[in-house]
Amino acid sequence: MGIAVFNIEKSYEATPALRDVSMEIEDGAFVTLLGATGAGKTTLLRIMCGIDRPDKGRVHYDGADVTRVPVRKRNVAMVYQEFVNYPSMTIYENIASPLRVSKTRHTKADIDQKVRHNAELLGLTGVLGHYPEEVSGGQKQRTAIARALVKDTRFVFLDEPLANLDYKLREELRGELKSLLTHKGGAVVYATPEPVDALSMSTHVAYLQDGRVLQYGALQDVYRNPASVEVGAYFSYPTMNIMEADVTTEQDRIFLRISEEIAIDVTQFRDRLAHGQYLVGIRAYNLYTAQKGENLIAFSATVELAEELGSDTELHVRHQGQVFVVLMQEVARFPIGTQITVYLDPSRLFLFDRATRQLAFKTFA
């Protein structure tokens, strides 16, 4: 039971927006469609929910082919990036509207109970009598979400619903959405360009690029085993640093050489790690500014930028022509130009083949 799409193709004029996309989404799953702008997320979402039809391919709901069933005949709800509400209706009437137009007849008492319940869940009880122009951006978007939830649909589709909200509201709603949506039983599909949305809400993630799904799987599996450097570099929060490196033999030992100063002894992996050219990935929180553990690799760097992010500090440092991002889990002040020592954890490396860009090896399980 759930949603499945098979071999979906869609072009706008001659430009392909989706190329041979197949994926299956189980009931209870919260899937993020993750990717940069133009990757095809909105197009896929619209085809999944029935607003648009694919040029080729099929869409199944619970095993039945619904490719040609229009959206109004499907039991689905969609939340858009823009706050779509009726300006001439109160917040109460906005939330009630899907029930009033639904094929299923609802009694007045039933509508009232459902509106108040969803308003309560989304913190809108105090503004039910207001009009959309009289409430905040966050409340407008909550109203749009309440309208999507009030109908008890099998599937909910959301297209960057937090994009127009400020940072604090986004954080708040992220937490709430996860629990609100996953309590519904059906499947949730959520398009976003933000890795943090995927990490904080979803059970599964599909990474899209140029109309293709490059990887789809359980959240932790994709995060820990990005199939290619594209997935690793995009699906990381904060950044994954990517650097060129070679695996070579130097005096009977095998080294992963990143720069003149950074050479990591990988002799222990000699049976599984081939000589050659790699792209090495390391997440920003596996680089430190203090000797935090054993066997760390120290290198010198110059601070180019220090940005405070709440209780963290993100440092951009330059080492032999390359910029690294270091996430410090503390508030720290570094004047620009400060020379520091950075410590790299060699047991947290992803090695991608430089020619194929596919994950070739990890220095951890």
Ligand SMILES: Nc1ncnc2c1ncn2[C@@H]1O[C@H](COP(=O)(O)OP(=O)(O)OP(=O)(O)O)[C@@H](O)[C@H]1O
């Ligand atoms: N109605 C349309 N007419 C023409 N081209 C379109 C149309 N809709 C989408 N496209 C093109 O299809 C491709 C995929 O667009 P889509 O909106 O699905 O991407 P997206 O990943 O959702 O991006 P965003 O995050 O910016 O919404 C893009 O190249 C886009 O320009």
